[in-house]
Amino acid sequence: MAVLAAEDATRLFVARSRWRWEEIVFWLVAASSYFLFPGHLVLITQALIAGLFSMSLDILLGYAGIASMGHAAFFGLGAYTAGILAKMGYGDPILDLLAAAVLAGGFGALCSLLVARLHGIGMLMVTLGIGLSCYELANRWRDMTGGDDGLQGMVVKPIFGIFAFDFDGHVAFIYSFVVIFILYLFARRLVNSPFGLALLGIRENLRRVPALGIGVRAQLMLAFTIAASIAGVAGALLAESTQFIALEVLGFDRSISVLIMLVLGGIGNLVGGMIGAMVFTVARDELAALDPVYWNFWMGLILCAIVLSGSGGIVGLLRRIERRFGGTAR
Amino acid sequence: MVVSLVNVLVNGAAYGMLLFLMAGGLSVTMGLMGFANLAHGSLAMLGGYVLATLMNHYDVSFLPALLAATIATAFAGAIVERTVFRRLYGGAELDQVLLTIGVVSMTVAAATYVWGTNPTSVKIPAWLDGRLQFGNFDFGVYRLFLLIVGGALTAGLFFGIDRTNFGAKIRAAVDNRRMTVSCGIDVKRLFALAFAIGSALAGLGGGLAVGLVGLDPTFGVKYLVFLLMVVVVGGLGSIRGTLVAAIALGICDVTGKYYVPDAGAFILYAVVVVMLLWRPRGLFGR
Amino acid sequence: MSEQLALETRGLNRSFGALRVAQDIAFRLPRGARHALIGPNGAGKTTLINLLTGALPPSSGTVLLEGHDITAMPAEARVRRGLVRTFQVNTLFPHLSPLEATALAIARRHGLCLNPLRALKHCSAVISEARDLLGRFDFGADAARPTRELPYGRQRLLEIALALAAEPKVLLLDEPAAGVPEGESDEIFAALSLLPRDIAVLFIEHDMDVVFRFAERITVMNAGQILREGTPDEIADDAEVREVYLGEDGDV
Numbered sequence: 001m002a003v004l005a006a007e008d009a010t011r012l013f014v015a016r017s018r019w020r021w022e023e024i025v026f027w028l029v030a031a032s033s034y035f036l037f038p039g040h041l042v043l044i045t046q047a048l049i050a051g052l053f054s055m056s057l058d059i060l061l062g063y064a065g066i067a068s069m070g071h072a073a074f075f076g077l078g079a080y081t082a083g084i085l086a087k088m089g090y091g092d093p094i095l096d097l098l099a100a101a102v103l104a105g106g107f108g109a110l111c112s113l114l115v116a117r118l119h120g121i122g123m124l125m126v127t128l129g130i131g132l133s134c135y136e137l138a139n140r141w142r143d144m145t146g147g148d149d150g151l152q153g154m155v156v157k158p159i160f161g162i163f164a165f166d167f168d169g170h171v172a173f174i175y176s177f178v179v180i181f182i183l184y185l186f187a188r189r190l191v192n193s194p195f196g197l198a199l200l201g202i203r204e205n206l207r208r209v210p211a212l213g214i215g216v217r218a219q220l221m222l223a224f225t226i227a228a229s230i231a232g233v234a235g236a237l238l239a240e241s242t243q244f245i246a247l248e249v250l251g252f253d254r255s256i257s258v259l260i261m262l263v264l265g266g267i268g269n270l271v272g273g274m275i276g277a278m279v280f281t282v283a284r285d286e287l288a289a290l291d292p293v294y295w296n297f298w299m300g301l302i303l304c305a306i307v308l309s310g311s312g313g314i315v316g317l318l319r320r321i322e323r324r325f326g327g328t329a330r
Numbered sequence: 331m332v333v334s335l336v337n338v339l340v341n342g343a344a345y346g347m348l349l350f351l352m353a354g355g356l357s358v359t360m361g362l363m364g365f366a367n368l369a370h371g372s373l374a375m376l377g378g379y380v381l382a383t384l385m386n387h388y389d390v391s392f393l394p395a396l397l398a399a400t401i402a403t404a405f406a407g408a409i410v411e412r413t414v415f416r417r418l419y420g421g422a423e424l425d426q427v428l429l430t431i432g433v434v435s436m437t438v439a440a441a442t443y444v445w446g447t448n449p450t451s452v453k454i455p456a457w458l459d460g461r462l463q464f465g466n467f468d469f470g471v472y473r474l475f476l477l478i479v480g481g482a483l484t485a486g487l488f489f490g491i492d493r494t495n496f497g498a499k500i501r502a503a504v505d506n507r508r509m510t511v512s513c514g515i516d517v518k519r520l521f522a523l524a525f526a527i528g529s530a531l532a533g534l535g536g537g538l539a540v541g542l543v544g545l546d547p548t549f550g551v552k553y554l555v556f557l558l559m560v561v562v563v564g565g566l567g568s569i570r571g572t573l574v575a576a577i578a579l580g581i582c583d584v585t586g587k588y589y590v591p592d593a594g595a596f597i598l599y600a601v602v603v604v605m606l607l608w609r610p611r612g613l614f615g616r
Numbered sequence: 617m618s619e620q621l622a623l624e625t626r627g628l629n630r631s632f633g634a635l636r637v638a639q640d641i642a643f644r645l646p647r648g649a650r651h652a653l654i655g656p657n658g659a660g661k662t663t664l665i666n667l668l669t670g671a672l673p674p675s676s677g678t679v680l681l682e683g684h685d686i687t688a689m690p691a692e693a694r695v696r697r698g699l700v701r702t703f704q705v706n707t708l709f710p711h712l713s714p715l716e717a718t719a720l721a722i723a724r725r726h727g728l729c730l731n732p733l734r735a736l737k738h739c740s741a742v743i744s745e746a747r748d749l750l751g752r753f754d755f756g757a758d759a760a761r762p763t764r765e766l767p768y769g770r771q772r773l774l775e776i777a778l779a780l781a782a783e784p785k786v787l788l789l790d791e792p793a794a795g796v797p798e799g800e801s802d803e804i805f806a807a808l809s810l811l812p813r814d815i816a817v818l819f820i821e822h823d824m825d826v827v828f829r830f831a832e833r834i835t836v837m838n839a840g841q842i843l844r845e846g847t848p849d850e851i852a853d854d855a856e857v858r859e860v861y862l863g864e865d866g867d868v
Contacts, residue, residue, distance in 0.1 A: 003751030004715065004759040006744065012715055012760050013737040067424040114607060120423050121366055122610050125562045129603040132555065136596040192736055194728035197712075197720045204709035211669070211707070212721045213695035213782055214729055222730055252555075256431060263428055293439045300435025307429040308417060 017192035022318055023271045041169040045176050047281035049237050052180045054261045054273030056230035062268030064223050065203030069124050069255050070131025076250030078104040078232025079239040080145055086154040093159050097236045104232020105225045112224035116217050135250040151245040172241035183230055187270055199223055263306055266315030275314050336467055338588050344473035346580020347480030350573050351535030353560040355528020361567020362503055363521050366423050368430035371557055372437040372550035377403040377533030378540045382450045392455040399537035400530045407529025434550055441547035449546040472541055487569055559602045565615025622647045622786045622816035628677035637663045639841045649816045652831035659837040661820045665788050669701050670694050698785030702775040704794055710764035714755055714774050718746040721781035753777050769800025776807055789819035793826050
């Protein structure tokens with residue numbers, strides 16, 4: 001009987017959940033940007049929020065293998081929940097955040113029922129349809145959402161009654177950073193849990209999973225609920241930090257750009273979404289301001305290049321370099 | 331009352347015919363090669379711009395320009411297929427989606443660069459302009475033209491698919507690719523030709539669309555959603571399905587916008603989602 | 617007397633339009649059985665497995681597991697009740713290691729798969745169970761390598777190991793030796809003979825060596841129906857069975 005040694009077995013699972021250097025570097029840089037780039041806090045906050053949004057999609061895409069072209073629906077739902085509550089006078093930011101998480105999560109659970117039976121193109125289409133429907137709904141329901149003028153008049157109260165949101169974005173940055181970091185830690189635990197392993201199983205071989213006694217529908221429902229919830233929190237953070245919601249939070253553009261951010265950074269490793277979002281957001285701010293045509297063209301080209309090369313985005317590239325130099329990256 | 335209903339239906343059917351022309355090729359490539367080509371709308375856009383440029387800047391008349399648009403798009407499609415798309419056959423759907431989105435992005439940028447963001451239009455030739463009277467009803471000539479051209483092409487397509495050798499090979503490959511390969515049929519060339527024909531149809535559709543709905547650099551993106559809906563609801567690889575779905579969605583859209591303008595495109599999306607849940611493989615899909 | 621039967625079907629039928637792939641199947645598998653299912657290609661053997669596991673719903677008839685009617689149960693529920701299968705073609709998780717795959721199967725048994733807050737590295741009971749199970753199949757250090765890097769025979773063993781991780785009462789093996797090169801098939805044989813005696817085992821096989829080595833009873837299927845059932849000797853002597861297998865290799 002050749003048995004794997006106990007330490008080796010445990011080591012396998014420990015290694016999978018160890019903090020990678022790119023994660024540590026990213027979070028250190030993100031944290032220190034408060035001091036390094038004090039004039040750009042608003043932009044960096046938006047990049048971090050986009051990162052949280054990408055990470056939530058990664059749970060579905062990178063781990064469960066579910067491609068969604070309508071993920072912005074959850075983001076937007078979270079944003080409008082927080083926004084409308086704040087406008088109606090219930091402006092406590094943390095409570096609004098929780099409300100956004102609950103509503104978006106609930107909607108996610110509902111969507112999982114619709115999506116569970118489909119794969120491939122059919123799934124892409126239904127998710128697209130859901131995203132577009134939500135957009136249309138928000139567009140038409142002007143009384144609630146302000147339609148394409150956007151939602152204005154949010155009154156966001158100070159956090160814990162003490163820290164009021166300031167114009168320069170200091171409070172918004174710290175608030176968002178803390179929330180996002182906590183959710184990042186939660187996501188790390190999730191992907192290294194039995195639940196995360198089951199999601200990987202679904203991605204790796206859908207046919208095998210029920211043969212192990214695992215109910216795919218239940219797994220996906222939980223995955224959708226959590227991913228949608230986190231996306232909703234991201235939307236709420238955006239609403240609370242900018243105190244304005246544009247209709248395009250629900251738009252096709254946003255669903256597609258989050259996919260691009262994720263592919264850019266690397267699918268299936270959580271930090272990829274954060275890195276991709278940071279690079280994309282900062283680059284877009286710099287380049288799109290110069291010339292939107294320029295931006296569209298080069299972003300399209302880079303996207304094609306990434307897909308054709310199959311290199312797994314920025315994180316994939318980093319891991320490849322690591323392996324070349326004798327690292328033990330997996 | 332009845333007059334306006336009939337008019338709306340005819341307009342819807344004409345619009346649907348246009349969608350069919352643009353989407354027909356997409357159904358074949360998605361059903362045949364399993365390739366999710368989101369850049370298909372951009373091919374139609376190219377057809378539109380070729381037509382517009384020839385008519386507006388080179389004084390070419392309508393029909394020759396239409397022919398040129400069709401051929402040019404066929405070529406463009408063939409080139410892109412051979413150089414780029416072919417590499418992702420059999421790959422993950424998401425990869426194909428992302429790749430083709432990248433291509434769409436580039437084409438939007440290129441179109442904006444060359445033709446500017448303002449809408450482009452063409453002057454419909456006199457013999458297609460105006461309205462025809464049939465008793466109490468009157469119809470736009472251009473729309474009737476669309477119906478006739480669409481109908482003729484549909485008949486031609488069905489004939490081609492059902493009665494020719496080429497059509498038989500395509501049907502075989504859609505049904506069972508591996509078996510077709512082991513029958514010694516050069517599937518790669520089959521795909522390349524099918525893609526070129528699909529692109530030609532898209533170009534034709536795009537060229538015809540300019541006179542009906544106008545043209546601007548976002549044309550490919552705007553209509554992509556409709557094209558995808560038509561293809562998926564109709565069933566991948568089924569020309570019949572694409573036709574039925576296109577006419578149905580065209581009528582739904584025009585009727586909806588006429589009678590319930592407030593609901594907007596919402597009805598359409600809801601219909602599509604419901605359809606897909608009822609028949610996940612589309613109306614005539616396998 | 618169905619309490620003594622691990623698995624039973626009554627009047628099981630399945631048709632696709634005019635095509636009847638399973639006709640009136642009345643099949644009985646006692647506890648602790650070592651039962652082979654043989655028949656020419658297209659006889660309906662894998663279809664029967666699919667009907668038993670719930671991958672394919674029947675047109676009519678019932679399936680009973682230890683006396684309980686499971687005909688309406690989805691596949692994963694049947695697995696949880698102890699009806700487990702392996703696949704004819706390796707259906708594994710290419711990028712996961714055998715250890716991770718087995719841990720997943722065991723974690724399900726411990727009810728952990730919907731828990732996003734438990735760290736895998738801390739699930740020591742699950743990990744050590746997975747180690748032991750794979751050790752019984754002599755995986756050694758291979759247990760930690762990605763499945764797709766392992767030789768086909770090893771992967772075939774993993775198929776069986778994953779099935780055992782579910783602690784089955786009934787084990788359906790779909791051609792366990794299929795595709796395994798000559799030099800590696802001994803390991804498969806060894807694994808089969810080590811299966812716990814209280815599990816009822818039904819295996820499809822074309823390799824008559826394996827069949828006559830392990831089967832205590834044999835069922836012969838042809839054209840969607842059960843043709844014969846009996847001991848290996850009875851089947852070997854049966855003229856009709858030989859006719860059905862005319863042209864097949866092996867000493868039937």
